[in-house]
Amino acid sequence: MHTEKCAACGVCELTCALRHFKVNNPKKSMIRVEVHFSSEVLANIPKVCGVCPDPPCVKACPTGALRFNGRWIEVNEDKCTLCKMCAEACPNGSIFFHPEVKRPLICDLCLGDPECVKMCPMGALEYRGH
Amino acid sequence: MGRIARIDLTKREVKVQELTEELVKLYIGGRGWGAKLLWDEVPRGVDPLSPQNKVVVATGPLTGVYFPSTGKTTLCSKSPLTGSYGDSNVGGRFGVELKQAGFDALIIEGVSDKPVYILVDDGRVSIEKADHLWSMGSIEVEEELKKELKDRYASCLTIGPAGENLVHFACVTSDYGRQAGRTGIGAVLGSKRVKAIVARGFRDIPIFNVDALLQVAQKAFRYCFNSEAQKMWIKQGTMQLILWSNENSALPTRNMSEAVYEGAHKISGDVMESEVKVGNHGCFCCAMPCGQITKVRRGRFAGVFVEGPEYETAAMIGSNCALNGIDEVVKLNRLCDELGLDTISTGSVVAFAIECRRKGLLKGVEADYGDVDGVIKLIEDIAYKRGVGKLLAQGTKKVAEQLGGEALKIAMQVKGLEISAYESRAAPAMALAYGTCDIGAHHNRAWAITYDIKVGRSLYTPDKAKWVVYLQHVRSLFDMLTCCRLPWVELSLPLELYEELYRAVTGMDYKLEDLLKAAERVYNLTRCLWLREYPHMDRSWDYPPPRWFEEPLPSGPFKGVKLDKQEYTKLLLEYYRVRGWDELGRPTRKKLEELELGFVVSELKRLGVDLK
Numbered sequence: 001m002h003t004e005k006c007a008a009c010g011v012c013e014l015t016c017a018l019r020h021f022k023v024n025n026p027k028k029s030m031i032r033v034e035v036h037f038s039s040e041v042l043a044n045i046p047k048v049c050g051v052c053p054d055p056p057c058v059k060a061c062p063t064g065a066l067r068f069n070g071r072w073i074e075v076n077e078d079k080c081t082l083c084k085m086c087a088e089a090c091p092n093g094s095i096f097f098h099p100e101v102k103r104p105l106i107c108d109l110c111l112g113d114p115e116c117v118k119m120c121p122m123g124a125l126e127y128r129g130h
Numbered sequence: 131m132g133r134i135a136r137i138d139l140t141k142r143e144v145k146v147q148e149l150t151e152e153l154v155k156l157y158i159g160g161r162g163w164g165a166k167l168l169w170d171e172v173p174r175g176v177d178p179l180s181p182q183n184k185v186v187v188a189t190g191p192l193t194g195v196y197f198p199s200t201g202k203t204t205l206c207s208k209s210p211l212t213g214s215y216g217d218s219n220v221g222g223r224f225g226v227e228l229k230q231a232g233f234d235a236l237i238i239e240g241v242s243d244k245p246v247y248i249l250v251d252d253g254r255v256s257i258e259k260a261d262h263l264w265s266m267g268s269i270e271v272e273e274e275l276k277k278e279l280k281d282r283y284a285s286c287l288t289i290g291p292a293g294e295n296l297v298h299f300a301c302v303t304s305d306y307g308r309q310a311g312r313t314g315i316g317a318v319l320g321s322k323r324v325k326a327i328v329a330r331g332f333r334d335i336p337i338f339n340v341d342a343l344l345q346v347a348q349k350a351f352r353y354c355f356n357s358e359a360q361k362m363w364i365k366q367g368t369m370q371l372i373l374w375s376n377e378n379s380a381l382p383t384r385n386m387s388e389a390v391y392e393g394a395h396k397i398s399g400d401v402m403e404s405e406v407k408v409g410n411h412g413c414f415c416c417a418m419p420c421g422q423i424t425k426v427r428r429g430r431f432a433g434v435f436v437e438g439p440e441y442e443t444a445a446m447i448g449s450n451c452a453l454n455g456i457d458e459v460v461k462l463n464r465l466c467d468e469l470g471l472d473t474i475s476t477g478s479v480v481a482f483a484i485e486c487r488r489k490g491l492l493k494g495v496e497a498d499y500g501d502v503d504g505v506i507k508l509i510e511d512i513a514y515k516r517g518v519g520k521l522l523a524q525g526t527k528k529v530a531e532q533l534g535g536e537a538l539k540i541a542m543q544v545k546g547l548e549i550s551a552y553e554s555r556a557a558p559a560m561a562l563a564y565g566t567c568d569i570g571a572h573h574n575r576a577w578a579i580t581y582d583i584k585v586g587r588s589l590y591t592p593d594k595a596k597w598v599v600y601l602q603h604v605r606s607l608f609d610m611l612t613c614c615r616l617p618w619v620e621l622s623l624p625l626e627l628y629e630e631l632y633r634a635v636t637g638m639d640y641k642l643e644d645l646l647k648a649a650e651r652v653y654n655l656t657r658c659l660w661l662r663e664y665p666h667m668d669r670s671w672d673y674p675p676p677r678w679f680e681e682p683l684p685s686g687p688f689k690g691v692k693l694d695k696q697e698y699t700k701l702l703l704e705y706y707r708v709r710g711w712d713e714l715g716r717p718t719r720k721k722l723e724e725l726e727l728g729f730v731v732s733e734l735k736r737l738g739v740d741l742k
Binding site: 010121 | 194195196201223226230269273282283305306307331332333334335336337340343344351354355360364408409410411412413414415416417418419421423425433435437
């Protein structure tokens, strides 16, 4: 992630939502950009799962709906109760919810080949693999 | 079919109505809807700052869809500067949130007795108290609203003190640093005591054929990403135009008395990039994010930051007021943004005031060219209507009418709207574009100066009239589809892709020529809105100010050049002929009927405008 390059255009958001849900809805994205415009923080900050070494979201999930497969976090929708404990545990605020989606939105790296990286006009996103 | 929310501030009542088939099929969206709704709902003679005026906030069919640069919203209202049709579009994310909240447009009418803000919250529209927000700056209030709503993703339209104080060129701000700058719609919102409009929504934006959308989007994004020009747009945005304009003798300098600025290199894109740039901010889904975030590093304005400056601001506030450097431009940009003033009109009004003072035409002005402190004070006096600022807050035309004499020659405006940043004495097509723009002198409708440069600076050939008409249709089509024109203008993204895109999104089988026909329809309707307001309007309304005809350029590569009145008149008559208008500039019945605008004929006839 090269935060200083991000322009908050949201191309990543729409790319993600279309790839995963086939709908034109940036709020169903697993990557989101927060815009800050103040003397304390003057930055556009992309928020997306950075895959913690020992993911606290997995540990926080009371129903075992989340599993770390070594590369990304897998979500088992059947087990998820939408308690949002995972989002509370996430150190980067990179887990999102949408009223129509019955599970947390956590980046799955497009199963290893993230589309948003290819579509960022600013070169602010980079995927180095594992 | 989409929905419109009608917000009656007097009755504190919100009604939801369906978009009509007529609006969708004939008027497309954005300013097309605005023009038709204002024709239907705001009668002739209504004071723009009275409860009877309305503000239409409109998205369009392409707002928020997956395609380069679709984050636009258009605001339309009767303008306090011109007394007739006004519109201005703004980039960012507001329109996307509005659509996701379930509304394609808002109609704001009546007046609230107390300050309010309008909250469009995922399907619900409410009128909320804003006493505690009144008097805040445009940027400050957005931050405050986001804190109150605990939502950094909500998008806002806000006004600043200038809008509250009914300054005739007050703007509407969105996403901290984007403005619907022109025609004073901030003052109309201020007159209704609407401090802000906030939108947030979670709904899918309906797409007729997602696969077809993905296909055309991929083509367009790839095209933009492979463009060399895209890289320059990200680096400097519109600021790269400062040196270009200066080289081409088009940079407004000292109230457009000159077109070459000796200090251009101190306010250029290069100096912006090396001295003050800290990042970019793009509008929604942009493939060439051109918004620049800047922060002054040293000196007395150290720490001042802003989204901008854009070319228009750096030229109208910078060279036109003869400022000394980029730091001063950033400072004044931030000041205008926070106060909620259109930087184009503000730069023109300040420079006009300075020239009037120098010529002994106006008392009470202390500022001078290059005097940043004097300019800051004058701008604040305008926003708060203190001293001479109260007079100047009406814009150059009304001030010049009150002063009379030479002031009328040096008020750089057409139809009441200050001319934006292209000095056009050596650019007849651009002068014609300003003369015939349907909101007053704005470059948005036809940026024809590139054509002047291409075919010849002193030529008045008929192809220039034809080109201006073509641009007025293509460019205003973008404000109807409500997406950004820059990928087409600057990267030459093929227009045919928009035809494919429109079909993928709406399922309507429109050809490009059908869309351009709709743009022509709207251009004729806006002309009729002017005629309804001013039945005596004739050809004389379509001329740039006398300065451009009477005073030759004093310096630069086109030294000695001025517009030729006879030649300009011939060009204007050719323009009318291409449009199917009569020699007074009035659309003919035949043209109106061809465009399915027959309904305007009888109403204009009642006012004594008997169309040929």
